Amino acid sequence: MFSPLYQQIKALLLQSLDRGEWKPGEAIPSEFELASRFQVSQGTVRKAVDELAAENLLLRRQGKGTFVATHSERRVRYRFLRLAPDNGKPPVSTSRILDCRHVRAPADVAHLLDLHPTGQAVNLRRVLSFNQIPTVLDDIWLPGSVFNGLTAESLARYHGPMYALFESEFGISMVRADEKIRAVSAAAEQATLLEVAPGSPLLFVERLSYTYGDRPVEVRRGAYVTTQFHYRNSLN
Amino acid sequence: MFSPLYQQIKALLLQSLDRGEWKPGEAIPSEFELASRFQVSQGTVRKAVDELAAENLLLRRQGKGTFVATHSERRVRYRFLRLAPDNGKPPVSTSRILDCRHVRAPADVAHLLDLHPTGQAVNLRRVLSFNQIPTVLDDIWLPGSVFNGLTAESLARYHGPMYALFESEFGISMVRADEKIRAVSAAAEQATLLEVAPGSPLLFVERLSYTYGDRPVEVRRGAYVTTQFHYRNSLN
DNA sequence: CAGTGGTCTAGACCACGTG
């Protein structure tokens, strides 16, 4: 089994991140410090850090250091939100929590989250409004064992990205996600909550989010109204 | 104005690619050859090539060389097609050209493609079917000056990705694209061509494709039926 | 000014593909 040194270093750094040795927003040790800790050259550490920075797990800032990525910073805020207004201006967004229940995980969710078939889950629903216009209806599922203290009240009290709260309150960093996107017709309840006509076309986005080590920790199903907003994507 | 050496090398390589000095699928000179041509060290060339490879403009193959990316190769075929079947199996795809007209560019297309307001454009429509099921209705606009020889016949004769034909016949490589995605209701003509009920929800994808130097060269508006397929995306 | 990441170099050796 052959594995380049820098990949081994990368794996060790990932472990430290996963263990929470360095918290989101904090600086990790300098390249020279890591080099002496691992007994390799600075260039080898650099290559490992470069890859983690390319994957947005770390953030380099010249002259200051290398920092653990977080969802609570201005510059990378709403990293995972791909909905953009059709005409420029960034909207004012507000969140309304509909409910937050601790229940047994449905089979499909348990499977996606690698939970025990009888495991607990947190189910959370909310409406996001942009400029007062209801735009996103989210149906979110989280592993109950990790998010057992989560309540509608704590969510309503918190202002800022939900993923930032997950970091600070539950020690879970969302690192990567896969999405499957479809067009659907608004069902009765969706139509009511999003204030559109039943049968209106909606974008349906099913997201599976992962934390360090590719461990799935969130299933998020979102219905988006795309009359004044669109989902943006770049191909390369 | 400060610019790192490797960025200058990268720009020179981009120029060569744009000029067609190395064609899609061909190997570029080895790192040492480029280093001696540009009078820099091999490591500096490497960093420039690394970035171009990360952007999918070049493809490195250990032991063989570095190659110009192409849309005609198995391994990167349909790079820009994000529609995937809900259940595994890669589908058999067929294309039916509806029409191919050379007309004056509508204002919106002229604007997106940076064409002269009275410039010519090629408008092309087709239906893509997967496993015999009509799934994608594309409405494609190209700059007429570049694609003047394009006909429905040549398209129908060609089997394989349309972008591969653009490379070989017109010397245009699609390098990057931006997409805006919405949910819409099928209009009468769309419904007929896609064999769905009028008003059915469709995914509407507007793509603007770029060639080297970020020059826009294609507007593609696609209506996707997403009952057995979904648009896949990864966030990081 | 000291400390951090960013650039650049030169050289050694390894792994892969081909002949």
Place this chain on the structure above:
DNA sequence: ACGTGGTCTAGACCACTGC
């Protein structure tokens, strides 16, 4: 056996940040 890209090292110097 040879040439390619891939890894690793060591050292020099540059650019940005904060005290």
